[in-house]
Structure formats: structure tokens, C-alpha cells
Amino acid sequence: MSRLSSIIALPVGVALAAVGRQILCHAAEISRDEKAETKEKKATNSKWWLSHKQKHATSNTKQCNLTGLWENDLGSRMQVSKVDGQGNFSGVYHTAVSSAQKPIEPCPLVGSQHLDEDGQCTFGFTVNWNKFSDSTAVFVGQCFAGEGGEEILHTSWLLREKVDSLPDDWKATRTGRNVFVRVGQKEEGESSPSRQAL
Template sequence: MHVSAVDSQGNFSGEYHTAVSSAQKPIKSSPLVGSQHLDKDRQCTFGFTVNWKMFSDSTAVFVGQCFVEDSGEEVLQTSWLLREKVDSQSSNWKATRTGRNIFTRMK
């Protein structure tokens, strides 16, 4: 995930490149947009959406919080929902997945 600078209102955008997919097309980087609650202690809450339109008919939303460890390293703890397009309402039950991810800053 690559996130651009956060503006003065807490909004940001970027790209997300996943390593996993059930889509039949090759994985490509996908746009993300989000917002965070600006905190002086850098341990803000945030949310962002990833539109997998480049290779899949699905969208994911992530929510979480940034934690700053004693070493100064920032860790993003997230929970997510991924919604895939289905052909009918009878398939609706299998269209949403949930999970958790932990992100750290690359050096």
C-alpha cells in the first residue's frame, strides 16, 4: 500500500497492491481513498476504501488505528470487509468477506 500525504482535513489517497485474489485476471495496483482523525500523538483512527476495478468486480473497506510502538515504529491495525459482485440475491450470502491486516512503514 502506498499512501500520499494527508491533507489538513485528514484526507488521503494512494494505491494498494494486494498479493491475494480470487479473480481470474492478473492482479494490478488499485486506487484507494480515505480519511483519518488527526491526532497530535500520531495514534489516529482512519478508514479507507480500495476499488479493485483494475482486475475484479469487488470493493474493500478498511478501518483501524495507527499505534506508535516504543521504538517509534508506526503500526496500522485494520479490520476489513470485501464485497464481491454476485449474479443474484440468492448468492448474496457468499459475497462479503472479513479479515484483519497489520501494516508497517517500509524503510
């Protein structure tokens, strides 16, 4: 019985020794850089580091406020009056492009934005082109911080034009995208856009 045990134990012992040798060899093959990288990953994933990183990221982020003058990639401008405590706002939109037969005029806009602490709020607004067209546009978007900390508005829009009959409904709505950047700073107490700004 003891001889049989030693015969069985011999291959098991050889196998365990081989595994141990592989583990030692594998550990020896890990470079200092890999060991340092592993140690750094453990340190940066610690609770202290994550809370520190989150705290400083939050404190350096400024809240996006749509108040002020904005211009998009087509040259259209919008002036947003003061955003209230609920995120509601109004203003004036002066489009640079139109298919209407009448001359372009600044038109009223009204909208709402989320007042998120991380500063990258979503928003939406409607423009009534009642001064020169029978169309209405709705914009939705989000505010992002650019490389220099400047605010950038990425928007998508739907434009609904009036049609004379139901069969023409298929061609009545257009869609597109625009990017807005802030133009200067809004003066304290300014509530409506000047003609020069538009």
C-alpha cells in the first residue's frame, strides 16, 4: 500500500514542482515597469484617490448658463435673456439662412435648460419665425466645455414649414445640426439684444 501511494504521489509531486517553477519563472519575467504600473493602478483605484479626483473635477467645472449672445456655424445668432431659477429663458433668434420670400428679421425664442451641477446641461427652445415666415423651429442640445473652458452648444433641430394640403405634409419638416459658441460676455443688467449685436 505504501509503495502504491509513493507511485501515485511521485507524479503529483513532480506536477506540483513544475507548477511552482512556472509560477516563479512567470514572476521573474514581470518587468519592473509592469510591477510599477500595477502598483500605480492599485493606488489610483483606491477610495481616497477616486474621491479626491471627483472632488476636484466637480469644483473646477463651471455650470453652463445659456444667458448671453451665441453664434452658430452658419452665422446665425441668438440672444438669451437671463435664465431663471427653474431654468426657463426667452430671447431673440436672428437666423442667417432662410428660404422665405420676405426679408429676415429677428424672431422670439423661448426655452428651458437643466441646471445640472456638472455643468453639461441639456436644453431645448422653440423659435417662432412669425415676423417673416409661417414656420416654427425646435432646438434640443447640450452644453459642453471646450479645451479652453469655453462653452459649446451642440444642437439638433426640426423646422416645420406650413404647407397648403395634407399630401404636401411629407416635405414640411426638415432636420439639421448646429454648433454654437459664445460671442463676448453678456453685460450685467442687459435684458434685450442690441441691434448691433444681431
